Structure formats: structure tokens, C-alpha cells
Amino acid sequence: MTQTASPPERFYAARVIQLATVAALGGFLFGFDTAVINGAVTPMREDFGMSAGLTGFVVSSALLGCMLGAYLAGRLADRIGRIKVMVFAAVLFTISAVGSGLAFGPWDMIVWRVVGGVGVGAASVIAPAYIAEISPASIRGRMGSLQQLAIVTGIFLALLSDYALAAAAGGAANDLWFGLAAWRWMFIAEVLPAIAYGVLSLTIPESPRYLVAKGETETARAVLGKVLVDGVNDRIAEIARTVRREARTSFADLKKPSGGLLPIVWIGIALSVFQQFVGINVIFYYSATLWQSVGFTEEDALTQTVITSVTNIVVTLVAIALIDKIGRRKLLITGSAGMFVSLGAMAWIFSQAPLVTNADGSTSPALSDTGGMVALVAANAFVVFFGMSWGPGVWVLLGEMFNNRIRSTALGLAAAAQWLANFAISTTFPKMAEVGLWFAYGFYTVAALASLLFVLKFVPETNGRQLEDMD
Numbered sequence: 001m002t003q004t005a006s007p008p009e010r011f012y013a014a015r016v017i018q019l020a021t022v023a024a025l026g027g028f029l030f031g032f033d034t035a036v037i038n039g040a041v042t043p044m045r046e047d048f049g050m051s052a053g054l055t056g057f058v059v060s061s062a063l064l065g066c067m068l069g070a071y072l073a074g075r076l077a078d079r080i081g082r083i084k085v086m087v088f089a090a091v092l093f094t095i096s097a098v099g100s101g102l103a104f105g106p107w108d109m110i111v112w113r114v115v116g117g118v119g120v121g122a123a124s125v126i127a128p129a130y131i132a133e134i135s136p137a138s139i140r141g142r143m144g145s146l147q148q149l150a151i152v153t154g155i156f157l158a159l160l161s162d163y164a165l166a167a168a169a170g171g172a173a174n175d176l177w178f179g180l181a182a183w184r185w186m187f188i189a190e191v192l193p194a195i196a197y198g199v200l201s202l203t204i205p206e207s208p209r210y211l212v213a214k215g216e217t218e219t220a221r222a223v224l225g226k227v228l229v230d231g232v233n234d235r236i237a238e239i240a241r242t243v244r245r246e247a248r249t250s251f252a253d254l255k256k257p258s259g260g261l262l263p264i265v266w267i268g269i270a271l272s273v274f275q276q277f278v279g280i281n282v283i284f285y286y287s288a289t290l291w292q293s294v295g296f297t298e299e300d301a302l303t304q305t306v307i308t309s310v311t312n313i314v315v316t317l318v319a320i321a322l323i324d325k326i327g328r329r330k331l332l333i334t335g336s337a338g339m340f341v342s343l344g345a346m347a348w349i350f351s352q353a354p355l356v357t358n359a360d361g362s363t364s365p366a367l368s369d370t371g372g373m374v375a376l377v378a379a380n381a382f383v384v385f386f387g388m389s390w391g392p393g394v395w396v397l398l399g400e401m402f403n404n405r406i407r408s409t410a411l412g413l414a415a416a417a418q419w420l421a422n423f424a425i426s427t428t429f430p431k432m433a434e435v436g437l438w439f440a441y442g443f444y445t446v447a448a449l450a451s452l453l454f455v456l457k458f459v460p461e462t463n464g465r466q467l468e469d470m471d
Contacts, residue, residue, distance in 0.1 A: 011136045011228050019227070020143040022204045023130040024150040025197045026086060026123030029093050031154025032190055033116050034062065034281070035309075039162025040183035043171075047181070048106045052430040060426035061110040065117020066124065066419035073122035074129070074412025082130045082207045085122055090198030092119030094191055101180070101188035116190075117419075125415045128399030129407060133207040134227060141323035144399050148392035149316045154193075156309035161189050163306055212239045254410055265410050267458055268398055272418030274451040275394045278339050279444035280386050281422055282429050304376065311380050315387035328393050329461050335389020336452035342381040343445040349375045351438035390451070394418075401460065 037044075037059055045055045069089070077085045096116025103109035127147050135143040169175065169182035176182040211220035217236060224232045254265045261269075323331060349371050402410040432440040 010230055011139075013139075015226055016135055016139065016143060019134050019204050020131045020146050021150075022200045023082075023086070023127045023134075024146040025193075025200060026089060026127040027147040027150030028154035028157075029089070029190070029193055029197055030120045030123050030127075031151035031156075032158040032193060033093060033096070033120050033154075035155040036158040036162065036186050036190060037062075037113075038159055039166055040186050043181065043183045044109070047183075048109070050106055052434065054106055056427050056430040058106050058109055058113065060423050062113040062117035062120065063419050063423035063426060065114035065119075066121035067117075067416045067423065069118035069121025069123075070125050070412055070415035070419055071121070072412070073125040073415075074407075074409045076122075077126055077129065078210070078213070078409070081210055082126050082133075083201055083204065085126045086130075086201035087198050089119040089122040089126070090194050090201065092116060092122075093194035093197070097187055097190035097194060101184040101186075103184075121415065121419055124418070125412050128395045129411055130207055132396075132399035132407075133209045134223075136228070139324060140400060141328070141396050142320050144396035145316065145320040145323055145392035147395045147399075148387075149313070149320065152309065152312040152316050152387065152391070156306070156313055158186075158190075159306050159309050162186050163303065165189070208236075209239055212236065254406055254413065262406075264401060265406075265413065267460075268401060268410060268414035269417040270454060271394045271397060271459070272414045273421040274447065274454060275390050276418055276421035276425050277444070277447035278343065278386065278390070278451065279425060279429075279441070279447070280383075280391070281426055282440070282444075308380055308383055312383050312387045312391070315384045316392055319388045319392045322388070323392065323396060327461050328397055329455060329459055331389040331393050332455045332459065333452065335385045335393070336448055336455060338385030339382055339390075339448040340445060340452065342378045342385060343441055343448050345378040346375055346382070347438050347441035347445050349378065350436065350441060397459070 041055065041059060044050075044058070048058075050058065069092075073085055076088075092115055096112050096119065099112030099115065100109060103112060127150075128144055131143050131147060132140060165176060165182045165185050171182070174182055176185050180188075205223045205226075206219070208220035208223045211217070211223065217240070220239070221232055221236055224235055228235060254261055319331065353368075353371055398411050398414050399407075429440060432443065
């Protein structure tokens, strides 16, 4: 990629923030949908009589839909536009919320989770693409980080609502309203933000890069005129230079003439895989169950999960403040090093804990008071380092590192790889935990070290460069 950087543009900051915030609401639902099952795992497993393996599949089944949604969203966005894909995702979120809350058993729960997953996958692609395409280069990192801020806020509110609903019913397994258990209302609660996302998506304009690609140059000029103070015609000319109007992007465009994917596409895929292989979503999918398994009460486990999600929000704000100042690479390097140390500490603590036999014949580590405190500190340190680096950093890079012609398709492929990696990690965690939590966290520790080496060798810096300058 060329190393030239365009001069800063003058822009209407309030307008840019408004557009980016609405687009990032897809990230909010992304976080809410994937984390809301945290408080429901144990009572759902008991109600449906599921084994550990089936429980893991039900939890991670949404990720199969995420892969499909991410795979299709990029190409769909190039055909019908970014806004229509947002509305489509909102509809799927709503259907999934109601269906999951009323599920009869594990198999229809899987269906509803997959439906919601398609919405999550679509939102995971469309939000960073739209934000990158509407934002001036000088603040694109901060605007792109709103996606991660929305994700972690969605996670926080999902976990907070889980806690509140369980507390109101006296336990997640107890009936709350209309004869439905509290854990079912945890899913239904998503209906409100899903509808809000769909309605608000209709209030923002289409991406100027999509409009230029479709020949609607005057409309694109009007959109940019409300974002940029000056230089609108120059920006339109640069967009037109990099967008091939007649050609629809296909996966063939992601390949080199000699065969194989373009190096930049491989980098995007690897970033996505490493973001998941460090095990971050184990914390947000299974933390309530995890902390109960090592001696915490249900209430304390849910409280700790909420505290962890608040920590995630705070450090994402730190990332927003830093990402356009120090660049993407430095954040990722710092995050990888910190995750390696904190995950290593968790693996060590669990390896030293004696095993106790549970009533169902399974075994789990019994942490001492000191060991439990060290594990909690290490888990939250891991969230801190991830939240300030790989959480927002990968989404920002995926939104901006590809050139205009392949952005949506390449981002879709990278996001699909991310969800595949997420599925693999989430599905295997219950079985890995049966071998030993030291084994699971030992694997994540190795992945964190590998991510550090990968960034040092392969990841380019995109800070401050126009999207039209990406090669």
C-alpha cells in the first residue's frame, strides 16, 4: 500500500458523529444478542435437559448464522445499499428475540439463534463499512471505534438486564411474567433495541461510495456536502476514480492474477481469527457459568459479569481517545502483550487449583480465596487489554484497510472468518473446560502470543490515510 497521506479535511463533527452513532447501533445489537444468553445458559440447560456438548452448540449456534450473514452482507450491501441491509438485520433481530424467548426445546432454540445470528453477521459487516465510508480520515479511527463501544455497551446492557430479570424473579429459572421464566425474558428484552435500530437506520443517508458506484453522483455530493465543509467535488472525484461503476464485486476480485487471495485479504482474515482465538467471547458467553463452577453464587457470578462488561466499556473509551493519535499497530501490539500475560496468569492459577467432584460426577477446580482473587484480576486485566486494542482496532482496520472496489466483499469474507473462529472457540470451550480450565486458557495464551508476532510482521498502519489511497 502507498505510504502517502492526504491532508486533513474540514468537516461537520456533529453530523459525522450522528451518522456513525446510528450505524453503530448495529454493533449494540451485535453485543446484546451474543451476550444475552450468558445469564440463561444454566437454567436453559436444566429446563431442556441438555448435555455439555449440546449446551455449547446451542450457545454457539448463533455464530453459524453470523457466518452466513457476514458472508452475504458485503455483496448484498453492494447490490441494494447499506441502509437496506441495516433494516434487514433489525427485522431478523426482532424475530430471533421473540422466537428464542418462546422456544420449546434446544432444536427450535438453535433455529431462532441462527436467525438472530444472520442479523448479527450482517450488522458486523455493514456498520464498520458504512462508518469508514462516511467518516473523514482524521477521525475515522475514533468513529470506527464507536462500533466496538456499541458492542460492549450492548454486552453490558444485556448482562445488566439478565441480572435485573433474574433478581426480579428470585432466580433466572423462576417464572417472572405471563408464566414465562426470567431466562426467557432475557431474550425477549432485545425486541426494543431491535425496533429502534430499524427505525433509526431509515433516518440516515446512503453511503456516498455506494451512491457513486450506482451512478447517483449528485445524491452522493449532497450527502458529502452535509459532512464536509469544503472539498466535496475533490472527494467525489477520488471516489469515482476508485469505484468501477459497472462491475459488481465478486470473490474473484479478492484473488491475485496468479491465484490465491490477495495478501491484504489474508491479513484481514488473520486479524479476525486472532481476535477470537484469544478467547474473549468465552468471558461474555460463559462467565456466569464459569464463576459459579469455581465457587461463586449465581448472584455474585452475574454481578462480576456486569462489572467486567463495565470495564470493557471504559477501556473502549480509552481506545477511542488513542487510536487516531498513536495508530492501530501500537494499540494491537500493546494489547497482545497484555493479553499474553493476563491469560497466562489465569492458565497458571487454574493449573494449580485442586479438583473437586460435583454432584453430577464432573470435576471443577476449587480456587482458594487468594486464587479466586488472582483469577478475577487476571480476567479483568485480559478484558482491559483486549478492549483497548483488539476489540476496536480490528473493526477499524477491517473497515478501512481494503480499497473501495473490494471493501464490502473482503470485509464480508474476513467477518465470516471471524464468526467461524468464534464458533470454534465457543463450541469447544465446554469440552476444553472438562479437560481443565488451565488447558482452555493455556490455548488462549498461545493465541495471544501468536497475535503479537503476526502484528509485528504483517499488519500495515492505516492511520490518517484516505480510503481512496488504500491499494
